[in-house]
Amino acid sequence: xxxxxxxxxxxxxxxxxxxxxxxxxxxxxxxxxxxxxxxxxxxxxxxxxxxxxxxxxxxxxxxxxxxxxxxxxxxxxxxxxxxxxxxxxxxxxxxxxxxxxxxxxxxxxxxxxxxxxxxxxxxxxxxxxxxxxxxxxxxxxxxxxxxxxxxxxxxxxxxxxxxxxxxxxxxxxxxxxxxxxxxxxxxxxxxxxxxxx
Amino acid sequence: xxxxxxxxxxxxxxxxxxxxxxxxxxxxxxxxxxxxxxxxxxxxxxxxxxxxxxxxxxxxxxxxxxxxxxxxxxxxxxxxxxxxxxxxxxxxxxxxxxxxxxxxxxxxxxxxxxxxxxxxxxxxxxxxxxxxxxxxxxxxxxxxxxxxxxxxxxxxxxxxxxxxxxxxxxxxxxxxxxxxxxxxxxxxxxxxxxxxxxxxxxxxxxxxxxxxxxxxxxxxxxxxxxxxxxxxxxxxxxxxxxxxxxxxxxxxxxxxxxxxxxxxxxxxxxxxxxxxxxxxxxxxxxxxxxxxxxxxxxxxxxxxxxxxxxxxxxxxxxxxxxxxxxxxxxxxxxxxxxxxxxxxxxxxxxxxxxxxxxxxxxxxxxxxxxxxxxxxxxxxxxxxxxxxxxxxxxxxxxxxxxxxxxxxxxxxxxxxxxxxxxxxxxxxxxx
Numbered sequence: 001x002x003x004x005x006x007x008x009x010x011x012x013x014x015x016x017x018x019x020x021x022x023x024x025x026x027x028x029x030x031x032x033x034x035x036x037x038x039x040x041x042x043x044x045x046x047x048x049x050x051x052x053x054x055x056x057x058x059x060x061x062x063x064x065x066x067x068x069x070x071x072x073x074x075x076x077x078x079x080x081x082x083x084x085x086x087x088x089x090x091x092x093x094x095x096x097x098x099x100x101x102x103x104x105x106x107x108x109x110x111x112x113x114x115x116x117x118x119x120x121x122x123x124x125x126x127x128x129x130x131x132x133x134x135x136x137x138x139x140x141x142x143x144x145x146x147x148x149x150x151x152x153x154x155x156x157x158x159x160x161x162x163x164x165x166x167x168x169x170x171x172x173x174x175x176x177x178x179x180x181x182x183x184x185x186x187x188x189x190x191x192x193x194x195x196x197x
Numbered sequence: 198x199x200x201x202x203x204x205x206x207x208x209x210x211x212x213x214x215x216x217x218x219x220x221x222x223x224x225x226x227x228x229x230x231x232x233x234x235x236x237x238x239x240x241x242x243x244x245x246x247x248x249x250x251x252x253x254x255x256x257x258x259x260x261x262x263x264x265x266x267x268x269x270x271x272x273x274x275x276x277x278x279x280x281x282x283x284x285x286x287x288x289x290x291x292x293x294x295x296x297x298x299x300x301x302x303x304x305x306x307x308x309x310x311x312x313x314x315x316x317x318x319x320x321x322x323x324x325x326x327x328x329x330x331x332x333x334x335x336x337x338x339x340x341x342x343x344x345x346x347x348x349x350x351x352x353x354x355x356x357x358x359x360x361x362x363x364x365x366x367x368x369x370x371x372x373x374x375x376x377x378x379x380x381x382x383x384x385x386x387x388x389x390x391x392x393x394x395x396x397x398x399x400x401x402x403x404x405x406x407x408x409x410x411x412x413x414x415x416x417x418x419x420x421x422x423x424x425x426x427x428x429x430x431x432x433x434x435x436x437x438x439x440x441x442x443x444x445x446x447x448x449x450x451x452x453x454x455x456x457x458x459x460x461x462x463x464x465x466x467x468x469x470x471x472x473x474x475x476x477x478x479x480x481x482x483x484x485x486x487x488x489x490x491x492x493x494x495x496x497x498x499x500x501x502x503x504x505x506x507x508x509x510x511x512x513x514x515x516x517x518x519x520x521x522x523x524x525x526x527x528x529x530x531x532x533x534x535x536x537x538x539x540x541x542x543x544x545x546x547x548x549x550x551x552x553x554x555x556x557x558x559x560x561x562x563x564x565x566x567x568x569x570x571x572x573x574x575x576x577x578x579x580x581x582x583x584x585x586x587x588x589x590x591x592x593x594x595x596x597x598x599x600x601x602x603x604x605x606x607x608x609x610x611x612x613x614x615x616x617x618x619x620x621x622x623x624x625x626x627x628x
Contacts, residue, residue, distance in 0.1 A: 096551075097508070134553055135532035135546055135575060136399055136620070137444045138502055138509055140413075140420060141457065141464040141486040144441055148462075167419050168441060172397035179573075179594060 079115070080194060086111035091175075092150060094188040096131070099142065099149040109153050112192060117158030123195040124159075126150050128168040129175070131184035136170055143168030143190075150190045165195065230606075231265035232350065233292040234258060238269065239312070240277035240299035247332045250300060250310060253339035256384060257357040258346065261584075262607030267292055279313060284320040293317055294350050298342075300335075307331055312342050314349055323349040340382065354582040356626065359383045361587065362401040362410055363598060364620040378412060380427065383623075385611050391425065392432075399620060404447045407624045411435070411445035411454055422456060424471070435469060444489045448496060448516075455479070455490035455499055455516075466490045466501050468516055479518050489533055492516070494540040500524065502532040511545060525558060527565045533576055537583035542603060544577035544586045555588045557603055568605040578623045585609075589619040 079085050092105040101109065116122060128143030128150075147166045155161060176183040236258070239251040258264035267290060276282045277299040287295055298312030313325035324345050330338050337358060344355030360380050367375045378392040378401060392398060396415035403410060404424075411424045420443045425432035436442035440459035447454060454469045458476075464486050466479040480487040485505035492499055496516070503512050506523065509532045514521040525531040530548025537544075540560070547556035547565070552572030558565045573591040580587065580600075585607070587600045596617035600609040611618070 133551070133573075134530060134548060135489065135502065135509070137457065137489045138486065138504075138532045140399070140441060140443055141459070141488045144459055144464065145486060166440070169397070169415070172399070172415070179591070 080197060087115055090192045091189050092192070093185065094146055094190075096133075096184070096188065097142065099146040101149060101153055109150065110157060113154045113157030113159050116154060116160075116163050120160065120163065123163050123165065124154075125165040125167065125191075125193040125195055127191040127193065128166075128170075129173060129187055129189050129191070130171045131187045132171045132174060132179070133184065136172070140168050140170035140172075143170045146188075146190050150192070231259075231263055232294070233267055233290075234264050234294040234296065234346075234350070235267050235272060235287065235290060235292040235317075236296045237272055237275055237277070237298075239297075239310075240275070242299065242301050244302050246300045246302075246308065246335065248335040248339060250335060250339040250342070251296070251298065253336060253384075254296065254343040254346065257340060257343035260384065260609060261347065261357075262602060262609070263347070263351060278311075279315070279322065282315065284315070284317055287317045290317075294323075294346070296346055303329060308335060310335070310338060310342075314346050336382070336387065340384075353584065354626065356580045356582050356584075356623075357383050359581060359626060360407065360624040361385070361598075362403065362622045362624065363589075363618055364398050364401065366596070366617040366619070368616075378410070380410075391427065391430065400444055401620060401622045402445050402447055403622055403624045405449055405451045405625050407627050409451075410622075411447060413443045413445070422454070424454075435471065440464075446491045446499075448492050449494055450496060455492060455501075457488040457490070464488050466499060466514070477518070479514060479516065480521065481518075491534055491536055493536060494538055500534045500536060500543070502534065511543065524560075525565075526563070527558075528556075531556075535577050535579050535586075537579050537603075538581055539583060542579075542583065544579055544588075544603075546575050546577065555586060555601060557586070566605060568601045568603075569599075574599075576620055578621050580623050581626045585623075587621045587623050589621055 080087055082088060086108050089108040092108060093102065095102070116124060126147040128145070128147035130139040130142050144166065147168060151164050151166055174187045175189065176186045236251055236255045255266045259266050271290065273286050273290070276297050278297060282295070282297070293316060295315045295317050296312065298310065301309045303309055307329055309327065309329050311327040314323045315321065316323055328338055340358035343357040347353065347355035347357070361383060362378065362380050365377050365379055369375060373395060376394045376396065376398045377390045378398050379388045379390050381388040391410070394414060394416050399413040401410050401412040408427050409424055410427065411422060413420050414423055417437065420441050421434055422436040422442045422445045423432050424435050435454065436456055436458060438458055438460035441464055442456065442458055444457040445454045452471060454471060456467050456469055457464050458467050459465070463483045465481065466487050468477050468479055479499060482503065482505050485503050487501055487503045490499045490501040498513055499516050500511055500513050502509050503521065508529050510523055511525040511531050511534045512521040513524050524543070525545065528547050528549055531545050533546040535544045536542070543558040543560060545556055545558065547554050547567060553574055554567050554572060555569040555574045555577045556565050556567045568586065569588070569590070571590050574588050576589045578587045583603065585600045585602055587598060589596055590599050591597070596619040598611040598618050598621050600611070601607065
């Protein structure tokens with residue numbers, strides 16, 4: 001089901017860029033001509049990013065399509081650069097002293113897993129962090145455990161082990177300065193950094 | 198407004214001489230039961246000595262919380278050697294100990310220092326010595342004299358001539374940080390930077406000879422363990438395996454390091470034999486975090502932090518491996534263990550309701566005593582005589598160092614503004 005949604009989204013993006021290239025968009029036609037999104041067959045709209053095949057019919061039932069177009073946020077390019085893609089979420093957060101993936105991050109990780117599965121040459125660096133409380137050395141290990149939990153989740157969904165670099169900074173690189181729960185919450189995280197981007 | 202203030206504050210901080218900025222030690226409580234002692238300012242014949250030796254000794258003894266030096270105005274005369282002392286008069290002062298001494302210049306470069314400590318009631322010398330040292334050695338000599346006075350009057354080993362290692366962090370204006378591994382005298386004076394990096398430095402640990410430090414540096418983008426010689430500054434990477442390389446701890450003979458490595462996929466305790474590079478794995482628990490090992494003084498066992506029971510607690514295991522035994526049971530979070538040199542007391546970070554305190558646990562009885570109050574305390578490190586525990590805390594959003602006596606009675610603060618100070622490690626006694 002989720003994979004279907006992602007495919008639909010990718011196809012939507014393909015269609016968008018196709019439209020734009022064909023002059024369908026008022027604002028962004030020029031940019032897309034130089035984009036990394038390769039549209040092989042503009043007429044049929046059947047060839048998606050990375051050769052995903054799907055029927056053309058999905059593409060046309062798109063109220064969402066209009067909304068995205070209207071907001072003019074997607075100007076073509078690699079799906080990793082698309083701010084509307086779930087892949088644009090590169091940070092997942094954790095509860096205190098926990099390395100369990102939270103419910104709300106499941107779909108984000110599914111999107112990353114699918115992307116990694118479809119792009120076996122892409123490498124991702126997972127950097128684990130903790131909040132500032134407690135032992136620094138324990139936190140260093142906890143940050144690694146969080147990064148490994150994310151790797152495990154992504155691997156279960158199709159990414160392969162050689163696509164990962166895992167690092168922990170423990171509590172040494174806080175994202176938010178501060179000594180209260182709101183800062184701590186934002187610091188307990190794993191960053192997903194695509195290598196070479 | 199605030200921003201401008203901040204900017205000028207940082208500018209000011211940057212202008213301050215970096216090397217010379219010593220930690221300021223302040224006793225914040227617990228001197229009630231201190232022993233009175235009379236310290237007569239040392240005589241200097243016809244010159245002014247480059248260091249005020251008796252002032253350094255007085256500060257050391259006073260800072261320990263065990264002694265209350267009499268104010269100079271109470272001293273009835275200024276003797277510098279035994280022949281000048283009228284013990285009958287000194288007995289009126291209720292001070293058992295009387296320290297006198299003098300400094301003379303041998304050739305302008307070398308100084309002769311002598312001191313004598315007397316038991317006023319018995320009219321007897323407890324300890325007395327004479328030294329010749331270069332000017333640069335005067336301050337260290339003062340700490341050594343304080344050690345001897347402390348020992349003579351308490352029966353315990355003095356630790357004033359030891360050193361502290363710690364990490365200080367400066368936040369640059371551009372948002373980057375500068376990490377410095379520093380070593381100071383035990384009174385925070387004379388700090389020198391032994392390593393500077395743009396990346397985090399963690400977990401300094403003194404070799405038993407106090408000539409080498411092991412520590413964790415992120416200079417290569419991940420946690421790796423280095424050993425650095427203090428005199429030469431020469432440093433070696435000793436563990437740079439895939440995954441974490443952290444939490445180094447010297448064995449009592451100085452030949453091995455206990456380490457945390459995650460090269461097998463999970464943080465486990467290993468022992469590295471430094472001369473041969475031979476690595477042996479101690480823990481085997483692929484579900485749990487095992488880290489922060491320290492050696493028991495018997496060299497046969499390690500204490501470490503593990504969350505194998507669900508939450509971080511302290512465990513004990515043979516350095517050869519085998520079954521680990523849980524040691525801490527009070528509280529949901531116990532980590533960062535250190536052990537006193539007699540092997541009888543543990544110091545640890547003790548978490549209660551999300552607050553972190555320094556606590557000690559008697560290894561025989563299991564009794565736990567919480568020593569600190571701020572709730573942001575970490576990294577306890579025993580003084581080599583086991584009397585005090587140095588630790589990192591936080592005040593007004595800044596990291597600073599503090600020390601507390603093992604009975605919780607004496608509190609010291611090693612405050613400093615403008616940068617964060619953390620990860621303290623108290624050196625062993627120099628042989």
